Amino acid sequence: MKPRPATGGLVYSTEAGRMCPTCRRPVVQCVCKQAAKAAAVGDGTVRVWRETKGRGGKAVTVVRGLALDGAALVKLAQELKAACGSGGTVKDGLIEVQGDHADKIVALLVQQGHAAKRAGG
Structure with missing residues (x-):
């Protein structure tokens, strides 16, 4: 029988x-998720590629690596x-745009000032 890893922390307080x-x-004041979102920025390079896998042969252009919050990403x-x-x-x-663009x-x-490059084939 494997020993269970100790969480080493309090899970409930009255x-x-x-x-x-x-x-x-407390869960409402937890900073773990905010730190994970901030760390998920990447290497600073925006990668753009064309993808068809799992889309019935339809081409989709995918943009990854933008260091923007949710509202700015949607805009x-x-x-x-x-x-x-x-x-x-x-x-x-990720931003997905229909078609090969x-x-x-x-x-x-690049015109907007992002360090973007074409990835994939």
């Missing part, structure tokens, strides 16, 4: 309720979709 086992603060996605004349979405920090999107991002 004063504050549920406690985060990582930062040992940039709207600008990119309008410039390409296409639809798309924002999922998990990788070269156009790289040019637009």
Whole structure:
């Protein structure tokens, strides 16, 4: 039988309720998720590639690595979709634009001051 890893922390307090086992603060004041979001910025390079896998053969241009918050990411996605004349979405920090617009999107991002490059084949 394997020994269970010790969480080493308080998980409930009668004063504050549920406690985060990582930062040992009340769950409503937990800073772990905020630190994880800040650390997920990447290496500072925006990568743009064309993807068809799992989409029934339809091409989608994917943009990853933008160091923007959610609202700014949605706004940039709207600008990119309008410039390409296409639809798309924002999922998990990625911008997806319908169609093969990788070269156009790289040019637009470089024009806006982002360090963007074409990735993939």
